[in-house]
Amino acid sequence: MKKIGMIGGLSWVSTAEYYKRVNEITQMTAGGVSSARIVLESVNRQDYVSAVIDRGDEAAACQQIADSARSLQSAGADFIVITCNDVHRFVPTIEPMINIPFLHIAQVTAEAVKSKGLGRTAILGVRKTMEGTFFPEVFARNDLETVEPNEAEKKFIHDSIYEELVHNRFHEETRGKYKDVMAAMGQRGADSVALACTEIPLLISPGECPLPAFSTTELHCQAAVARALDAR
Structure with missing residues (x-):
């Protein structure tokens, strides 16, 4: 089973749903008491919102996500799932920085x-x-x-x-x-x-x-x- 790298915290509400559904689907698919191999990098949403909303600093927000992606790679993730739709706008910028793919x-x-x-x-x-x-x-x-x-x-x-x-x-x-x-x-x-x-x-x-x-x-x-x- 491959290890899923998950960028969460944007918000914690949807991140919790991701963790729940990924494990429910894994158990239904693989059987028994199977659970997913997940490594979670949880972003501080306040820091992200401060960059994007308060300062309008897209580069700083992108850097936060890039740092999380690098952490997931270092933790042995095979691919990355971002638990937030709009953050996917940074994927083209971050993809060349790492050696594992995003699931878009x-x-x-x-x-x-x-x-x-x-x-x-x-x-x-x-x-x-x-x-x-x-x-x-x-x-x-x-x-x-x-x-x-x-x-x-x-x-x-x-x-x-x-x-x-x-x-x-x-x-x-x-x-x-x-x-x-x-x-x-x-x-x-x-x-x-x-x-x-x-x-x-x-x-x-x-x-x-x-x-x-x-x-x-x-x-x-x-x-x-x-x-x-x-x-x-």
Whole structure:
């Protein structure tokens, strides 16, 4: 079994879900009382937020993730899973610095969307995910389109993540508003939705969504276990 290197802490809420689901899937797949080989590098979210939000210092934020990636490599990880969607924007910068690969969350999501014959996916997450290029670029390489929420929708989604979800607060009113956003985006041409913040699936499950929905957390965990158990 390969060792999974996990960069967590962004937030601890989703990191705990990653640890839980990776081990649940490992036991279901490998049988018995199997559990995953995981080495966790937990980033101090406050330091990260201070760099990204307070100072707007993307280079400093990237350096924090690069340091974590190097630590995981030194700890013997075979590949790296980042338990946060928007941090994947740093992957192209960090990959040349280390000798082990990242398992990219957008790629596993694109593969799942394509397997269902869908092709125009609404991306819901923090602003750096919704407005960034890493989801559109990865999806385009898979012959898929992404759809960006409008400004009011982006503000609601981003604020709900920062003010509620990362604090482990999940409210029925917020869940209802997410459904409204998805329905509106469906009327504007989206045929599916990516729950592209690792806390969103803790608020609303794919089965509750008005469009075919993909939990990036669940897909990432499934792919991590598949890679860890692959003998090649």
